[in-house]
Amino acid sequence: MAGLYEIWQRAEVSRRLDVLSGFIAMCVAGDNDAQRRFNQLVVGADAALSASPPDLVVASEYLDELVWWAETEWADHPYRPVEARPDEADRQTRDYAKDLRHAALSVRVRDEMGRIELSLEVRFLALCRQPGLGCRIRQDVFYVAGRAAMALDLGHLEAAEREIRRMEQVGSVEPRQSSCG
Numbered sequence: 001m002a003g004l005y006e007i008w009q010r011a012e013v014s015r016r017l018d019v020l021s022g023f024i025a026m027c028v029a030g031d032n033d034a035q036r037r038f039n040q041l042v043v044g045a046d047a048a049l050s051a052s053p054p055d056l057v058v059a060s061e062y063l064d065e066l067v068w069w070a071e072t073e074w075a076d077h078p079y080r081p082v083e084a085r086p087d088e089a090d091r092q093t094r095d096y097a098k099d100l101r102h103a104a105l106s107v108r109v110r111d112e113m114g115r116i117e118l119s120l121e122v123r124f125l126a127l128c129r130q131p132g133l134g135c136r137i138r139q140d141v142f143y144v145a146g147r148a149a150m151a152l153d154l155g156h157l158e159a160a161e162r163e164i165r166r167m168e169q170v171g172s173v174e175p176r177q178s179s180c181g
Contacts, residue, residue, distance in 0.1 A: 001031050004054075004097075006054070006056070007097050007100050007101055008093065009056050009105075010054050010059075010097075011057060011093045011094075011096035011099075012089075012093045012098060013045075013049065013059050013060055014049060014094045014100075015092050015093050016083075017045050017049075017059070017062075017063050020081060021038075021042050021066065021068060021084070022061070022068060023037065023077075023081050024069065024070055024152055026079075027070075027073070027074055029078070031074035037069075038066075041062050041069075042066075043062055044062045045058075045059045046065075048062065078111035093120065094153065097153075102119060104153075109155075113155075113157060116157055116164070119161075119164060120145065120148050120149065120152070120160070120164050120167075122168065123164060123167065123168060124141070124145045127141050127167065127168070128141065130180065135180065137170060137173055139152055140170045140171075141170055144163055144166050145163075147163045148160045148163035148164050148167060151163055157172045
């Protein structure tokens with residue numbers, strides 16, 4: 001399986017390519033020369049991303065050309081996509097990366113990850129619904145649930161299960177007198 005960093009980079013290029021290519025496709029509709037240029041750039045980027053191993057340098061060069069084209073031709077267009085803020089870009093890239101990683105895993109591993117993910121969600125929601133759960137403990141439950149989700153994202157099933165057990169331990173602690181601010 002490809003390294004996680006490579007999957008992340010590929011997902012980042014794919015995300016940006018998808019967003020920008022949709023916009024440019026709309027802008028070049030009806031202009032045969034522009035459509036031809038657009039198709040060459042997108043096909044080149046897709047081929048580089050689909051290669052084994054993916055050629056991220058070449059794909060990024062095609063993407064840079066599309067970015068430059070959009071910025072010079074349609075700079076004032078009201079629907080020209082702008083780069084997402086870092087947190088939003090990471091959320092979108094994470095979704096792409098999960099899809100790429102998912103495709104590289106065996107059915108058995110995907111099923112096991114699905115089981116653990118469902119377990120995490122059910123147990124997390126059960127803990128959050130407990131009456132009288134203090135603010136500090138609730139924050140700790142959220143934090144440890146995030147660690148379990150991150151372990152799943154990284155493909156570490158044992159670590160995810162360990163964090164789920166830890167989350168349950170944190171959520172079962174008797175609340176102490178404390179204020180949360």
